[in-house]
Structures are given as structure tokens and as C-alpha cells.
Amino acid sequence: MPGGLIRKAISVRGVVQGVGFRPFVYRLAHEYGLTGWVLNHSGGVEIEVEGSAAALAAFVRDLEGKAPPLARVEGIEITDVPPVGSTTFEIRHSVAEEGRYQLISPDIATCPDCLRELLDPADRRYRYPFTNCTNCGPRFTIIADIPYDRPLTTMRDFVMCPQCQAEYDDPLDRRFHAQPNACPACGPHVWLVPSPQLETLKPEADDVIAQAARLLQAGAIVAIKGLGGFHLACDATDEAAVRTLRERKKRPAKPLAVMMATLEEVKQHCW
The missing domain is CATH 3.90.870.30 (DHBP synthase)
Structure with missing residues (x-):
């Protein structure tokens, strides 16, 4: 092997996509002076690293021990591969693999x-x-x-x-x-679309989030489109607004989710 260098192929499974894992691997490789590459594929993250035995041992140790806070490493497989004399470390384009499964954060x-x-x-x-x-x-x-x-x-x-x-x-x-x-x-x-009952509202005249807050404070029900669908919101302390929401949803008794800004506020209402 050239200059005492060794090379490892490393497969990582778990919640390792969408959590900054490739950037973490990139920085870790540079920290230990390693070369090679990292990429996402449909089953996890694939890495090849080349360097001294001591640097590779430290890299493998930290790969799980210092993983990003949102990552959940479920398994690491390591195999020896021939050194190729690479001179840089890079993030390669992802590879789609039919039939593979990957956990997403x-x-x-x-x-x-x-x-x-x-x-x-x-x-x-x-x-x-x-x-x-x-x-x-x-x-x-x-x-x-x-x-x-x-x-x-x-x-x-x-x-x-x-x-x-x-x-x-x-x-x-x-x-x-x-x-x-x-x-x-x-x-x-983000923008605000008024209902027919609010024809006087001018969505472009003001900050739309501030307008939505004022509508909630006034007892209105606001449909908020999130990344995963619509949330129907009202002021949880306004009995009339909550009653109207229940009537419209035909949900007279089933609990509704309540949002609060801080744990201290939760304690004020629930303890």
C-alpha cells in the first residue's frame, strides 16, 4: 500500500439523511487529514476514506460518537478496500437504488x-x-x-x-x-387569503402574520397551510371561537391540540 496508507469503505444506516451527516463526515475527514468521498444512497450513507491507520481509527470512533445531534446511527459496516491514492475529500452526488429504504428525520x-x-x-x-x-x-x-x-x-x-x-x-x-x-x-x-366575510381585509397592506394574529385575537378561525397540510386555528381562550370551530369540524367532545409558546405558559394553564 502506498506510503503506509489504508482505505476503508464504510456504510452507515439509520437517520443519517437530512440531518447534516454528509457535511459532518466532510469536516471530520478534513480534521483527520483523510481523503476519499461520501454520498447518500437510497439505503443510507456510503463513505470511502483513506489515510493512516491512526487517523482512520479516530475517524471511525468519532463517526458515531460525535454524529450530528439529529442523527440516529443504527449500524456501521466497515470493510477494507485497496488504497487509490486520492488527494481530496469530496461530497459526491447521491445514488438512487431501487428497493432500498432510508429513514428520514x-x-x-x-x-x-x-x-x-x-x-x-x-x-x-x-x-x-x-x-x-x-x-x-x-x-x-x-x-x-x-x-x-x-x-x-x-x-x-x-x-x-x-x-x-x-x-x-x-x-x-x-x-x-x-x-x-x-x-x-x-x-x-406566505400570504393571507380573506374569506368572503372579510372583504375589507387588504392582504398586501400589512405583515400577513401580524394580520393573522389580529384575526385570531378578534375571534376568527384561520386555516394555516403548513408543509404537511392545513391547520385550523383559533384563540384557545375564546370560548365562542372554540365552540364555532367544534361545530364546523363536527367535533363536539374530542380534545383539540393546544399550542403554547413556552413550558412556563403550559404550567400556568395546566398545573
């Missing part, structure tokens, strides 16, 4: 980093409701097929702007290979 609540951007008036994603990164955002509800890549999700129709593409391509950015990456300039938008 559920949608993940907005992470603290994205929340800071969302609430920062100076940030280009200020108040953009579809803000996400490799640590949060939609996964299961946007996927159309495996392996998990943007062309196989509902984000395929939204071409990234130069700034979002630069984030997507930067190994040091937390949006490196974040498939739903988007911003107000290139991503999906």
Missing part, C-alpha cells in the same frame, strides 16, 4: 441560531418564516423520494439565490448542504 423545530436570525432586524432573514439550517427545519413533510436531496423535495422549484448558494457550498457554514435552504429573495412566501 421528522421536521425539527427552529434552532436557536435560526431564531436569532429570524428576530434580528439587521439580518437578511428577519421575520422570514421558512428560515432553517442543517440543525432544524422541514424534512419528512417536504421529501418526495430518497435519497434526500433538494431535487427530490418540494424545494426543487425554488432556485437558491447567490447568497443562499454560497452558504450551501461552504463547508464551514451551518447551512452547508442544507437542502431546504432559502431566504426571502429565493424561497417560498
Whole structure:
């Protein structure tokens, strides 16, 4: 083998797509000075790495021990393959394999980093409701097929702007290979459609989320289209609004889901 180098082929199974696993592998390989490649396929993640025995041992150790927080590694298979003298490490294009099955992460609540951007008036994603990164955002509800890549999700129709593409391509950015990456300039938008009873509403005249909040406060029922369907929402503290919702849904007694902002607020109402 050239220069004492060895090469390993590694197959990883579990929730390893849509959770930043390929970027993690890329950075881990660079940390240990390894060469090779990583790719998604319809059954998981495939890796080939080449380097010294000590570096490969550390890489394999950290592959599961330091995996991204949203990843769930269920199995790792390692085999020896001949060294090829590769000089770089790359993320290769995904490979579709008929008959294979891959676990996909559920949608993940907005992470603290994205929340800071969302609430920062100076940030280009200020108040953009579809803000996400490799640590949060939609996964299961946007996927159309495996392996998990943007062309196989509902984000395929939204071409990234130069700034979002630069984030997507930067190994040091937390949006490196974040498939739903988007911003107000290139991503999906939210709008408000008034019912016939609200003909005086001017959806373009104001922030539509603020308008929806005012409608909820006024006792209206708002149909909110999410990534996976519609949610019918009303003010849970407004008895008349809840009664109207139950009548329209023909659901006189079955419990309804209640959303609250914090655990402290839950305790105020439920303890």
C-alpha cells in the first residue's frame, strides 16, 4: 500500500439523511487529514476514506460518537478496500437504488441560531418564516423520494439565490448542504387569503402574520397551510371561537391540540 496508507469503505444506516451527516463526515475527514468521498444512497450513507491507520481509527470512533445531534446511527459496516491514492475529500452526488429504504428525520423545530436570525432586524432573514439550517427545519413533510436531496423535495422549484448558494457550498457554514435552504429573495412566501366575510381585509397592506394574529385575537378561525397540510386555528381562550370551530369540524367532545409558546405558559394553564 502506498506510503503506509489504508482505505476503508464504510456504510452507515439509520437517520443519517437530512440531518447534516454528509457535511459532518466532510469536516471530520478534513480534521483527520483523510481523503476519499461520501454520498447518500437510497439505503443510507456510503463513505470511502483513506489515510493512516491512526487517523482512520479516530475517524471511525468519532463517526458515531460525535454524529450530528439529529442523527440516529443504527449500524456501521466497515470493510477494507485497496488504497487509490486520492488527494481530496469530496461530497459526491447521491445514488438512487431501487428497493432500498432510508429513514428520514421528522421536521425539527427552529434552532436557536435560526431564531436569532429570524428576530434580528439587521439580518437578511428577519421575520422570514421558512428560515432553517442543517440543525432544524422541514424534512419528512417536504421529501418526495430518497435519497434526500433538494431535487427530490418540494424545494426543487425554488432556485437558491447567490447568497443562499454560497452558504450551501461552504463547508464551514451551518447551512452547508442544507437542502431546504432559502431566504426571502429565493424561497417560498406566505400570504393571507380573506374569506368572503372579510372583504375589507387588504392582504398586501400589512405583515400577513401580524394580520393573522389580529384575526385570531378578534375571534376568527384561520386555516394555516403548513408543509404537511392545513391547520385550523383559533384563540384557545375564546370560548365562542372554540365552540364555532367544534361545530364546523363536527367535533363536539374530542380534545383539540393546544399550542403554547413556552413550558412556563403550559404550567400556568395546566398545573
